[in-house]
Amino acid sequence: MIFRQLFDQTSGTYSYLLASRPGGEALIIDPVLEKVDRYLQLVKELDLRLVKAVDTHLHADHITGLGALRDRTHCITVMGEQTKADVVSMRLGDGDTLTIEGLALDVIYTPGHTDDSYSFVMPDRVFTGDTLLIRGTGRTDFQNGDPRQQYESIFGRLLKLPDATLVYPAHDYKGDTVSTIGEERAYNPRLQVKSVDEYVDLMNNLKLPNPRMMDVAVPANMKVGLVQEEIARRGWTLAAGEALSLMGKPDIALIDLRERSERERHGTIPGSLLVPYPTLQESIRSGGMLHELAKSTSKRLLFYCAFGERSAMAVQAAQDAGLTTACHIGGGIDAWKKASGPLAP
Numbered sequence: 001m002i003f004r005q006l007f008d009q010t011s012g013t014y015s016y017l018l019a020s021r022p023g024g025e026a027l028i029i030d031p032v033l034e035k036v037d038r039y040l041q042l043v044k045e046l047d048l049r050l051v052k053a054v055d056t057h058l059h060a061d062h063i064t065g066l067g068a069l070r071d072r073t074h075c076i077t078v079m080g081e082q083t084k085a086d087v088v089s090m091r092l093g094d095g096d097t098l099t100i101e102g103l104a105l106d107v108i109y110t111p112g113h114t115d116d117s118y119s120f121v122m123p124d125r126v127f128t129g130d131t132l133l134i135r136g137t138g139r140t141d142f143q144n145g146d147p148r149q150q151y152e153s154i155f156g157r158l159l160k161l162p163d164a165t166l167v168y169p170a171h172d173y174k175g176d177t178v179s180t181i182g183e184e185r186a187y188n189p190r191l192q193v194k195s196v197d198e199y200v201d202l203m204n205n206l207k208l209p210n211p212r213m214m215d216v217a218v219p220a221n222m223k224v225g226l227v228q229e230e231i232a233r234r235g236w237t238l239a240a241g242e243a244l245s246l247m248g249k250p251d252i253a254l255i256d257l258r259e260r261s262e263r264e265r266h267g268t269i270p271g272s273l274l275v276p277y278p279t280l281q282e283s284i285r286s287g288g289m290l291h292e293l294a295k296s297t298s299k300r301l302l303f304y305c306a307f308g309e310r311s312a313m314a315v316q317a318a319q320d321a322g323l324t325t326a327c328h329i330g331g332g333i334d335a336w337k338k339a340s341g342p343l344a345p
């Protein structure tokens with residue numbers, strides 16, 4: 001496995017770049033906006049292809065690199081389903097698996113620091129976001145934080161992992177880089193409590209100042225999705241209701257860009273072609289399946305995904321490839337469901 005821990009000094013944030021092999025797909029966890037050039041340089045040097053950018057939660061202390069990475073690499077942006085970030089390409093829930101070629105991370109919902117906090121588990125390590133830090137825990141006094149939930153997330157979930165599991169947090173302010181579950185159970189001062197009430201008491205009396213960046217970072221991080229507006233301005237967006245009225249028309253080809261796990265969880269618009277977003281480029285270039293379909297049948301390509309972000313990027317890519325009838329369903333399956341569009345399992 002290729003693994004890099006990257007540090008942003010200004011916010012004390014750790015970001016993690018993972019891939020299974022040189023030349024393969026990569027994902028990054030908790031990227032910081034100011035460091036995007038550095039990440040992309042490294043991705044290039046290691047001969048990787050960034051396909052997913054993931055935030056463990058909505059950050060209050062730095063602006064996320066998710067939007068910039070998406071704009072520059074066309075990667076998929078990923079967060080938990082509770083997040084208030086406006087558009088994230090893919091939303092994960094507890095029990096899901098976050099995958100790229102050759103790697104699979106188990107997704108566990110670990111609220112408490114915020115109500116959209118997730119941890120990602122691999123056989124030998126866990127990325128804990130701000131839920132569990134090295135000799136500390138993430139504060140619980142804003143962004144719907146809840147010390148009681150955090151206690152459950154830590155004692156009920158994270159500390160149940162094997163003792164030797166490496167702990168990689170989203171932050172450190174003292175210079176520590178990695179710990180283990182066993183070490184934290186034994187020596188993390190916040191975890192030496194006898195009851196949930198004692199933990200709640202401890203967390204409610206920390207009296208921390210608000211993070212310096214909070215008033216800037218939180219609103220910025222809630223507005224990650226900008227792609228759809230531009231695509232709509234160019235007239236390439238159909239509202240879910242309009243798309244519904246085109247159902248069954250012979251000149252429309254519906255294309256589902258989501259991954260299998262998302263299709264299984266939310267259903268698919270009947271009659272859709274399945275072209276997961278990572279395979280799109282191959283499919284729209286000359287000789288590719290969608291390219292041939294659009295050229296030989298004059299069918300209009302109607303892309304959709306979960307929330308409209310991947311499909312907005314797909315429309316742009318298809319238009320760039322000369323497929324000038326390509327459009328997408330604004331808001332994706334989420335909007336389709338709200339418009340009472342039919343779904344097949």
Ligand SMILES: [Fe+2]
Pocket residue numbers: 057058059060061113130138
């Ligand atoms: Fe945080």
